[in-house]
Amino acid sequence: MNRLILLIFAAGCVVQSTVTAQELFRDEMTSGAGWGVNASSGDSAATFGYNYSADDIPEAPNSQGGDTATTGVKLEANITAGALDVFTLYPIGESFSGSYQLRFDAWMNYDANERINGGSAGTTEFLGGGIGYDNVAADIGIGAQILATNDGGSGSDWRAFGDGSFLDPSEMIAGSRNGFDSHYSDFLPGVAPPAGQAQAAFPAGTAGSPGFQWITFEVNTAHGRSAVFIEKPGGDRLHITTINAYGARPYTSDGNIGVVYADFFSSVTSRPDLTFGIVDNVVVNQIPEPGTAMSLTIVSCLALAWRHRRSRAAK
Structure with a gap:
């Protein structure tokens, strides 16, 4: 059965489904009034309602237009202290269970000059998030989590985690x-910084990491396993891992969702104005339960159905 589940997850979308997912939660990150923050130190910042177009960053792929189309939450860590710094944002009063999906748009920025000429001494930071959050931990702990460098x-x-257990390279789809x-x-070729950031003198960003481009993180949980994908604005998708694929990394799925930003290194960037993350359009969908096999297929198909549902609503 474990092998069947892996094949279904890896296949992406192997059957047509007419099942419509129920949207349980949505936030465009324009206000921090409904969000809590747990931080490992005071050297971090979460600025809700930040207009990222000021940094020449384009509209997030899943924004729905209007006055808030280019606003989200700006995330900064290890701004001045020179120490490990991690924090988690979570929606206050929310809890999810059963089979469901978390999606959010993410942008990661950094000082290209320092990355190229300074050996990434202070630029490397992480952004991600996950499910099963306990509303307490600042760092990666409970639940199924995914992080990526900028x-x-x-x-x-x-990096992927099941209740804080760091998945081995062999457990990632890439090995x-x-x-x-x-x-x-x-899947992620290097992308140059936006022209308006005045970093045009430097070559394109590092291939294999999502710097200077929007991606959508997606964590799907069903029957004790979480399929993790990233998606580009055009809809192309990449399977990153399936957490607890073979039953060796059990995790807590019932609980809240969380968005994580971190600097795991003591070095401090010389350009904190250029080194940050943006998160926009946080959405949780319930995955219907027509039976184990079909539910697991829907886990992989849900993003396509979700995009179709959104495009119809926009017409």
């Missing part, structure tokens, strides 16, 4: 956590 500056640029692996680098 600039490819770590030997483990893609590696390093962004230079072709599984990641072929």
Whole structure:
């Protein structure tokens, strides 16, 4: 059965489904009034309602237009202290159970000059999130979690966790956590910083990490396993891992969702104005339960149905 589940997850979408997912939660990150923050230190910042167009960052792929189309939450860590810094954002009073899906748009920025000429001494930071959050921990702990570096500056640029247990490279679809692996680098070619950031003198960003481009993180949970994908604005998708694929990484799925931003290194960037993350359009969908096999197929198909549902609503 474990092998069947893996094949279904890896296949992406193997059957047509007319099942409509129920949207349980949505937030465009324009206000922090409904959000809590647990931080490992006071050297971090979460600025809700931040107009990221001021940094020449385009509208997030799943924004729905209007006055808030280019606003989200700006995330900064290890701003001045020179110490490990991690924090988690979570929606106050929310809890999810059963089979469901978390999606959110993410942008990661950094100082390209320092990354290229300074050996990424202070630019490498992580963004991600997950499900099953306990509303308490600042760091990766309970639940199913995924993190990625902004600039490819770590030997483990893609990190997944099941209740705090760090997945081995062999448990990643690539067989590696390093962004230079072709599984990641072929999907995420290096992208140059936006022209308005005045970083045009430097080459394109690092392939295999999502710097200077929007991606959508997606964590799907069903029957004790979580299929993790990223999606590009055009709809192309990459399977990153299936947490607890073989039953060796059990995790807590019931609980809240969380968005995580972190700097796991003591170095401080010389340009904190250029080194940050943006998160927009946080959505939780319930995955229907027509039976185990079909439910697991829907886990992989749900993003396509979700995009179709959104496009119809926009017409």
